[in-house]
Amino acid sequence: MKSYIIPFILIVSTNCLGQGFTPNYDESKVPVYELPDLLTARDSTEVTTKKKWEKTRRQEILSDFETYMFGKIPDGNVQVEIKTIKESDAFGGKAFMKEVKMTFSGNGKFISMDVLMYLPRSQSNVPVFLGLNFYGNHTICVDPNITVPTSWSRNNEQFGITGNVPTGVSRGVRKSRWAVEKILDRGYGLATIYYGDIDPDKNDFSDGIHALFYDAGQSQPEKDEWGSIAAWAWGLSRAMDYFEKDRLIDEKKVVLMGHSRLGKTSLWAGAIDQRFAIVISNNSGCGGAALSRRKYGETVWRINNSFPHWFNDHFNDYSNNEDALPVDQHMLIALIAPRPVYVASAENDRWADPKGEFLAAYNAGAVYELFGLEGLPSYEMPKANQPIHKTIGYHIRAGGHDVTDYDWGAWMDFADMHFRP
Numbered sequence: 001m002k003s004y005i006i007p008f009i010l011i012v013s014t015n016c017l018g019q020g021f022t023p024n025y026d027e028s029k030v031p032v033y034e035l036p037d038l039l040t041a042r043d044s045t046e047v048t049t050k051k052k053w054e055k056t057r058r059q060e061i062l063s064d065f066e067t068y069m070f071g072k073i074p075d076g077n078v079q080v081e082i083k084t085i086k087e088s089d090a091f092g093g094k095a096f097m098k099e100v101k102m103t104f105s106g107n108g109k110f111i112s113m114d115v116l117m118y119l120p121r122s123q124s125n126v127p128v129f130l131g132l133n134f135y136g137n138h139t140i141c142v143d144p145n146i147t148v149p150t151s152w153s154r155n156n157e158q159f160g161i162t163g164n165v166p167t168g169v170s171r172g173v174r175k176s177r178w179a180v181e182k183i184l185d186r187g188y189g190l191a192t193i194y195y196g197d198i199d200p201d202k203n204d205f206s207d208g209i210h211a212l213f214y215d216a217g218q219s220q221p222e223k224d225e226w227g228s229i230a231a232w233a234w235g236l237s238r239a240m241d242y243f244e245k246d247r248l249i250d251e252k253k254v255v256l257m258g259h260s261r262l263g264k265t266s267l268w269a270g271a272i273d274q275r276f277a278i279v280i281s282n283n284s285g286c287g288g289a290a291l292s293r294r295k296y297g298e299t300v301w302r303i304n305n306s307f308p309h310w311f312n313d314h315f316n317d318y319s320n321n322e323d324a325l326p327v328d329q330h331m332l333i334a335l336i337a338p339r340p341v342y343v344a345s346a347e348n349d350r351w352a353d354p355k356g357e358f359l360a361a362y363n364a365g366a367v368y369e370l371f372g373l374e375g376l377p378s379y380e381m382p383k384a385n386q387p388i389h390k391t392i393g394y395h396i397r398a399g400g401h402d403v404t405d406y407d408w409g410a411w412m413d414f415a416d417m418h419f420r421p
């Protein structure tokens, strides 16, 4: 078995206490760190077989991520109602557009999420990419048929969004991030959901899916219970429940893709729900693919202060205390094994720590080896726009924090390789 070397670099303390947080972008100031061992179980025994990984070690790591970071999803009695609300031709007849409304009810409350799908006309049982979007399904392309969400939205002057109300004015404003026609031309479908339909992205636990699960008198998740990322992941699993019922979709070939906070979400959703065949994290950074212990760019302290609702309250215990975390992000990627996983970075996206994303992807390879698979083929970080892949894929794209046609091209090549070898 290949040995996995963790780079040791001289300690220079990164002080990010209090207000004066300055992100570290100096590689020489990355502290000395030691990653928690993927293949040593809690009882100190070594994990040398896939059986022991699946039965013991995987469960331990999953439970650590649940307890200390993303939060447990409480038991609840949430009902689901599914209704097709729109079906039409799209893209000059080459695609079939379908919208399905999933309405969840519990505790006398209702939440609805719309799943928008574009499926190539020429095929049935199609593999699909599934991704959450930031401003509404109608922002991903200029199709007047797409329903505008009614849930809370972040304001965005450029997109015409004021008063936190989504508007038809933003139709297509995010089309550069969703290569819909290219995806259809390569024989894939695309499904997307507005993440705010599941849980509005603000520190308020009264208005999203959480409230449907509360016990009597509860108004906040408990310290170890789910934050928003776990809630968005829950929504992705409900979309998968639907795909299992729709004959147009090949539910065995669903590729989960997420960008940034939604890349953190796709990794967590792919870890807890093994029905997702391939998982893609784009520019997911801290709390996603990047190693927390490197404290490069965004740190655990910074993210907990800026976005206190994304993780559970336990995660605060690790602000400026990363070495005490029982997990690091190579373990999150390893939870996807043996399924293919792809981590994408961008050169100018230093906030997300591209090197930390690469190292996490590389170190996850130890678990793939237990399955007789190769993770990343090289310990060397590749140059810009030169994807490398085996069962784990990685590229660093030229440019900044974004999703581009280049990224989609690389992900479709990766999906082709695994679905259509």
Ligand code: GTR
Pocket (backbone or CB within 6 Å): 259, 260, 261, 262, 284, 285, 286, 298, 303, 306
């Ligand atoms: C940033 C945040 C990142 C990343 C990003 C995004 O403000 O610090 O962790 O998630 O937002 O989602 O666009």
